[in-house]
Amino acid sequence: MSVILITGASSGIGYQTAQDLARQGHTVYGAARRVDKITPLAKDGVKPLPLDVTSDASLQAAVTTLIANEGRIDVLINNAGYGSYGAVEDVTIAEAKKQFDVNLFGMARLTQLVLPYMRQQHSGRIINTSSMGGRLVSYMGAWYHATKYAVEAFSDALRMETKAFGIQVSLIEPGGIKTNWGFIAADHLVASAQGGAYEQQATKAATGMRRQYASKLLSQPAVISKAIAKAVNQRHPRPRYLVGFGAKPLVFAKAILPTRLFDFIMMHAS
Numbered sequence: 001m002s003v004i005l006i007t008g009a010s011s012g013i014g015y016q017t018a019q020d021l022a023r024q025g026h027t028v029y030g031a032a033r034r035v036d037k038i039t040p041l042a043k044d045g046v047k048p049l050p051l052d053v054t055s056d057a058s059l060q061a062a063v064t065t066l067i068a069n070e071g072r073i074d075v076l077i078n079n080a081g082y083g084s085y086g087a088v089e090d091v092t093i094a095e096a097k098k099q100f101d102v103n104l105f106g107m108a109r110l111t112q113l114v115l116p117y118m119r120q121q122h123s124g125r126i127i128n129t130s131s132m133g134g135r136l137v138s139y140m141g142a143w144y145h146a147t148k149y150a151v152e153a154f155s156d157a158l159r160m161e162t163k164a165f166g167i168q169v170s171l172i173e174p175g176g177i178k179t180n181w182g183f184i185a186a187d188h189l190v191a192s193a194q195g196g197a198y199e200q201q202a203t204k205a206a207t208g209m210r211r212q213y214a215s216k217l218l219s220q221p222a223v224i225s226k227a228i229a230k231a232v233n234q235r236h237p238r239p240r241y242l243v244g245f246g247a248k249p250l251v252f253a254k255a256i257l258p259t260r261l262f263d264f265i266m267m268h269a270s
């Protein structure tokens with residue numbers, strides 16, 4: 001059984017995954033800012049850790065606590081993230097930097113902090129939550145997709161350079177998953193567009209997004225939790241797990257369709 005740290009454990013995919021892995025018998029530290037939302041998982045054995053992935057001090061404190069308690073870390077699951085949707089002209093560079101801080105640099109810093117322990121153990125797994133959105137781009141999602149494309153590149157590079165130390169790196173690429181993610185992204189989209197040139201399209205797209213995330217079409221977080229459990233438990237974890245609503249067909253369509261046709265589909269998707 002493994003000692004696991006998972007970020008973004010207060011909600012959605014992270015919450016479900018922390019619960020499932022703890023029930024499998026792993027020692028799971030669930031981290032997030034809203035640590036009170038993780039306490040219900042204490043009954044399953046999940047240990048709540050306060051964590052803001054944008055704060056270096058907070059990241060260091062989380063790793064120090066885990067190592068002090070367990071003396072090792074076997075698996076890091078970088079899952080915390082949100083969608084900063086909005087037209088490029090509308091989203092401030094300050095917000096774009098925040099999007100990168102949460103979705104990329106938080107994962108990068110946490111990776112740096114756990115690597116010395118994993119190298120010393122000559123074993124470890126780092127599982128990074130990207131998205132199908134790390135391989136294709138949806139309407140008005142420039143900064144979100146820029147972070148997820150970056151997560152893909154970062155993880156591919158990390159996998160190659162840590163292989164010799166016995167460390168394995170996997171990417172989780174969810175499709176549409178029924179969590180708060182879509183509502184948070186829609187809120188960002190509407191707020192960024194208020195009173196501007198893109199307001200009409202943005203409002204329409206946000207309404208479509210909310211409708212989609214309220215529908216039964218999307219996959220449940222358990223679908224992703226299962227894929228993450230494979231990356232944790234399989235003897236030979238895969239570099240990529242592309243799973244959940246729309247993921248495989250859309251990535252396939254992106255690969256075979258002319259760019260303008262794919263653009264058209266994405267612009268009219270919601």
Ligand SMILES: NC(=O)c1ccc[n+]([C@@H]2O[C@H](COP(=O)([O-])OP(=O)(O)OC[C@H]3O[C@@H](n4cnc5c(N)ncnc54)[C@H](OP(=O)(O)O)[C@@H]3O)[C@@H](O)[C@H]2O)c1
Nearest residue numbers: 008010011012013032033034052053080081131177179181
């Ligand atoms: N749902 C989808 O359709 C979908 C599709 C593809 C990829 N994903 C990715 O899957 C991951 C999980 O998303 P989800 O769908 O489960 O959304 P969610 O329900 O909104 O959960 C997001 C989690 O990220 C955490 N988080 C956000 N900002 C943080 C910060 N600064 N520090 C620490 N934690 C932070 C939140 O915790 P606190 O706010 O409590 O800190 C929360 O636990 C994200 O990386 C997302 O981009 C989701």
